[in-house]
Amino acid sequence: MKNRGTGIAIGHYPTGQNGGGDPSQAMVKIQPDGSAVLTVGSCDLGQGCKTILAQMAAEVLGMEYEQVKVINHSVDNTPMSSGSYASRVTYVDGKATVEAAENAREILFQVAGEILEASPSDLIIENGKVFVKGDRKRFKTISKIVEVATYEKHKQVVGLGHFMKDFSKPDPETGECDPFCTLSWGVSFAEVEVDTDTGEVEVLRFVSYYDAGKAINPMLVEGQIQGGSVMGLGAALMEDLHPYYPNIEHQPDNLSDYSIPTTMDIPDFEALIYECPSTEGPYGAKGIGELSANYPSPAIINAIHDAIGVWLTELPASPEKVLRALESQ
Amino acid sequence: MHLLKLTVNGQNYEITVQLKTTLLEVLRDKLQITSPKAGCNQGDCGTCSVLVDSILVKSCLTNSLSVQGKKIITVEGLAKPGEVHPLQQAFHENYGAQCGFCTPGMILAAKALLDKNPNPTREDVKVGLSGNLCRCTGYTKIIDSVIAASEKMVTVTD
Amino acid sequence: MTLKVVGQNVLRYDGLAHVTGETHFADDVIIPGTLTVKVLRSPVSKGKIMNLDIRAAMSVPGVASVITADDVPCNGYGHIPDQPVLVEEMVRYKGEPIVAVAAVDEDTAIEALEKIQLGIEEEEPVFDHIQAMMPDAPKVRPEGNIHMFGKYPFRQVKFGDIDAGFREADVIIENTYRHPSLEHAQLEPMVSQAVPEAGGKLTVYTVSQAPHFHLEELYGILKVKKNNVSGKHWITEKGSRTGQGLEFGDINFIGGTVGGGFGGKNDMHADHITALLALKSGQPCKWRWTREEDLLYSTYRGCWYITIKDGVKKDGRIVARKIKTIRESGAYASSNPHVVEHNIFNSTGPYFIPNVHSRGYCVYTNKPPASSMRGFGLTPSTFATEVQANKIASELSMDPWEFRFKNVYRNGDLTSTGSKLDSVALIEMMQTLAEKTGVTLPDRLKQMSSAKRGGNSI
Known part of the structure; x- marks a missing residue:
């Protein structure tokens, strides 16, 4: 049986080296x-x-x-x-x-x-x-x-x-510090179809909406969003460097065994840019490069739950994990 | 050592190779044509892709003696000297390249696809480029580039 | 003022060069007479080198130089710096470099590696970072398997009053999440070419994402600086041999055009070894990692376990969050302590939570060093907090959108590390996302904004 579901994930990402001190x-x-x-x-x-x-x-x-x-x-x-x-x-x-x-x-x-x-x-x-x-x-x-x-x-x-944002030393007791230049924001939406017989998850639609502060070059920002989203899709569904963790034997040593997304794996993507200017950034710009890779995994896992009612708390959502989760339901 | 005669980007070469020398080694190390990349040397990534008599091959898996007398095209030789091929222009204008490492192989895969199917759908493009990996772009702008090129090239030949 | 160039879709600066094949990456720089470098890596995950004899390798015709730890002036690098360029005595992961060879071609280099006599007394390794935290676990490093953040074996954040927060809560929801190890899989593998030039200059063609930082690091390796070694007793200092008389300006890195990085090239993988071999042999030396080496031995995103315990009110507000996060570091520190801090400082996710206590641990195992990867500490925490968000909503029979609207950061909110936020936009972005995806939000959510808490809060 094939069930469809949707899920969202949101978040923030700091611009600049954690703790500052990076000129x-x-x-x-x-x-x-x-x-x-x-x-x-x-x-x-x-x-x-x-x-x-x-x-x-x-x-x-x-x-x-x-x-x-x-x-x-x-x-x-x-x-x-x-x-x-x-x-x-x-x-x-x-x-x-x-x-x-x-x-x-x-x-x-x-x-x-x-x-x-x-x-x-x-x-x-x-x-x-x-x-x-x-x-x-x-x-x-x-x-x-x-x-x-x-x-x-x-x-x-x-x-x-x-x-350079001055280095901010964290308080060892409370962690109080000023660790970032500014924050960017991201919201994502995933629609998936889960095959309950095979455990396969297909992402049908993925919408990414990310805050660049000010897009200095919108097409390049879009490129970062699309690229990050696909990297996140790989993490959500297929990538695991130590599939027999903690055993390191049989670790993938080629790009067939360590599968990253190909053209055949990508869904209908929508990359949208939001501009909420940073107070101090150049023309209001914020960092966008890493933000985009973070939301596909949780959005897809939440969509899988919506589709078949099981929670996966470990990535990637491989057919094996999906089937095991269904079995133990 | 064995004598290998081949044509690369319109130029004839006669070189000596070992039995195990790959086409990628010939291109990069002997002829210093560096657009084909050694991304994996295992046939998985497609960054070494070149055209051999118009057929897309992974040069890292191709024994150099198997291309005896054949015509090789790399991205350096895709357009006439001083010109830019419509596919190259489309990849540039549609931001189909990010880091640029997969780009030469990707463009040649697209060329092989358009030679066979000048009016591909997005699905056709996905299938045609499925042997070439890109870790930067998420492929969307690469597919955009190929579609844009196909539209332009069809118009030109019409 | 209207902007003329900023905000415009100008074409990529390097776009034409990329599509015509003119762009030169580090591996595309071809210098005649360059030697090929190959490295003997440890066949075992943990052990003590009992004997190492490189004489037969040195006498293979065509071999220019063979180096071991004895040839490294300051054999420690990395953020701390705790990682040897070549193993001194103790092997800490399978694949750790022990001997490096520069020869006229690859076949000769491989033949030389095969002639090296290496005897390692194997010891019991530990691979699971949870197991590595146990008191009786095999020791990866003499000082223990848990990284010390100053006086504590963790980095912590305490905000508000965690006990009062849990007392106030109606429901407690606790879950553990696991994020696996991931590889950057950038398409350009690690490669380095070091070229000795006139006047004692050394030029290194690098794939580094951070060449200025790596220049300092390489300088520290080539020339002993007493203050560069932070008292780790298992790093030995030797008299400066290879890099005698070397000044900072004698080394140059050429790069800046990188075939994908994603954090994988923030750590030096090859430049130190090519530099040492080039200085010793006086010839250009190039080391190109195979894809196999890249997947097995380059840095990666370490595995994470994240346990989140949330105290939640019936109306959906999170009033207390306790987090324990455990990150696998591999055998050396690299950037892993920073990754843990990044995770811990952001462990509330994009939510304002008045009472927070989070602790992050960085644990050593007998694997190659993990390090930075796109998303750093936030990739696993985003996964954990966002699945947790849906689990809480599900437990409270609340819509996951509404749960997020209630808890997300607003302008003027404090993060758990005490930073006051501005330029917050999550509510507005969720409103637009709902519109774009055909989700109908109730009016009370449509009317909210990221303005300060108060008037429009629900």
Whole structure:
């Protein structure tokens, strides 16, 4: 018999290293042609940090996205980053990048102010030019300002940025501490069909609705949600590194025995983005990378209960576990 | 040592290989064509996928001498020099790549699929790519990319 | 101010390179004359090395270098740092590296490994982390199997008055959940290539997710720093040999483009061994893990047991929560203590619970070190708290949506670690999710918001 059921799961995810103390730094250099180079120490694991950090720098500098080149490949030449983990890069590297770009922009404004005989605070930057507010005719191109800075004013147009949430030591008795930058939120809905003869669970529909604070690049956020959801689906239904726990014999040693989801395993997915801006994050952004992997398991387990009335308290919901649970009902 | 003649991305090569040398080893180590990846070397992940006379194979399981005289295409040679193949463009425009490690193999699997079935449904795409693993994207945007490419390619040939 | 670039779907910075095959990952950097590295791993899960003879391996033609623990200047790394690069004496997990070989090709390296004489006196291992907590369990480490968080063998959170909370409760609901071990299964396996360059420089091509952090770690391994070894008596310090005169800036990591990580590449897996072999042999050395090695011996999400005891009012409010969570760490600490803290600090789930007492244990077993994986400590706690939420609702014959609306965080709420929350949106998100999925919520739930508790609470 095939029974259908639905389930939900909700939750929160902290942005940044647990307990803080994880710095990221950035450097923005304005080039002679008016473009920019952003140097950061974090890695692109596929999440797209080069893309979104370039977007943030371009926003501050009034440039096109394509005008910001990103360097992150060599530790020798990049400022400190504690790394690409803990859903931290959008927020922490983002803040460092915005600060670095603002500092570079400040130098442009100082030099442009001298050329245009205006106060730096009266200047705005747009489309590769620095304008005097309210007077579209008084402007200098960024490349001209860099030229003047370099050859007349003896100035380097480089901005540095740094962000770190201070380390918060937990109280050993109460655990009191301030362990995160901000929290993102997630809610998920799963619809499953359980075959009570074979124990197989098929996920028919999965809706993920996650809070990115501000989606710097919505398609990349969607990619994180979809990818995380499928990883969570694998954890819910098929993955177990030690299937004969605690025995380590017969541990899977290839990707056929350790099955991760393939194209054939994925249901109808809906990835939705919510934007509840963080107070301190760059443009309100929050971390999104890890959040998305957490809800499929409980949502699916709750849907299985709705379908066949049994609770599974151990993952994954393999056919064997489902059948055993039905038997002991 | 054995003489192996093959064509890769339109270029002819004559090299010597051992009896046990795989096609993946030939491509990566001897010819320095690095888009086919050694993701598992066990035939499970598909990151080493290439086209041999237009047929999709896992190069890590393919003995190099079995492709004697054949034409190999990797993702570097999918488009004419200086151009981007519609499938590559579609993967780019639809965010079908995240970390990029599975992408070359995935695109070639898609090419093999579209060669046989230029108008696939989403289900057809799932079946066609089922031998290629991706741990980043959750596949949705990969399937989007293949569908988008198929629509464009059909329009072009029409 | 209107945003022009932020919020736009610009195409991936590296997208075209990915689709054309131009992107170079660590394994795609081909340097002529590079030696192939292979490692002899322990065939047993626990034991004492009684004899180790590498002479025959060194004399295999084509072998450039063979290293053992004796060649590692500071043989301890990791967060604590407690993990040897190569085993000194005690083997703590099956697959632990003992000897590393660099040779002209893979066949030669494997032949050399086969010629190594290794005698291990096997000892009884412990694999189950619950069993490992028992007083008479075999010891994984001399100081005991339970990780010490300062003076306590656990990290704890105490919030409110847990006893008063349970007294106030109408129903007590207690369940234990198990989250199994999981592998990242990122498609790019561990690989490292270390290249000695002019002027004493060492360049390492890495798959690291955290190269700046790993640079400090590698520097600590290559050059003895007294303060880098936190008094663990089973890590020996030797005079700096391999890395003599090495300064921080003499090492460079090249990477930044990683073929999937998911937390699996927060720990150094290969860079230390290629670096040591490159320094010793003076030649580029590359170590590419097989998929088998990656699945069997790389870091993974350790197994968890989570017991939640909730005191609940008949109206659905959770008034007390006691949690005991036990995490398998494998043989070394790695990031596992942090994973446990992350779990414990967030163990209420997304719910405001006025009285909380949670304890998290990190337990060593004779398995490869577990470590970070996407979701860190919250993946298992989300599984446990969210299934628990439905169980409570079921016990109270309450709708699981309504149960969540009643308990979720609102703006101004305190977490159990004392952080005051802002930018909370769960109620609004649940309202939209219900709409999207065709669930009809009663009006009283539709009218709620994440605004501070008070007026609109039910």
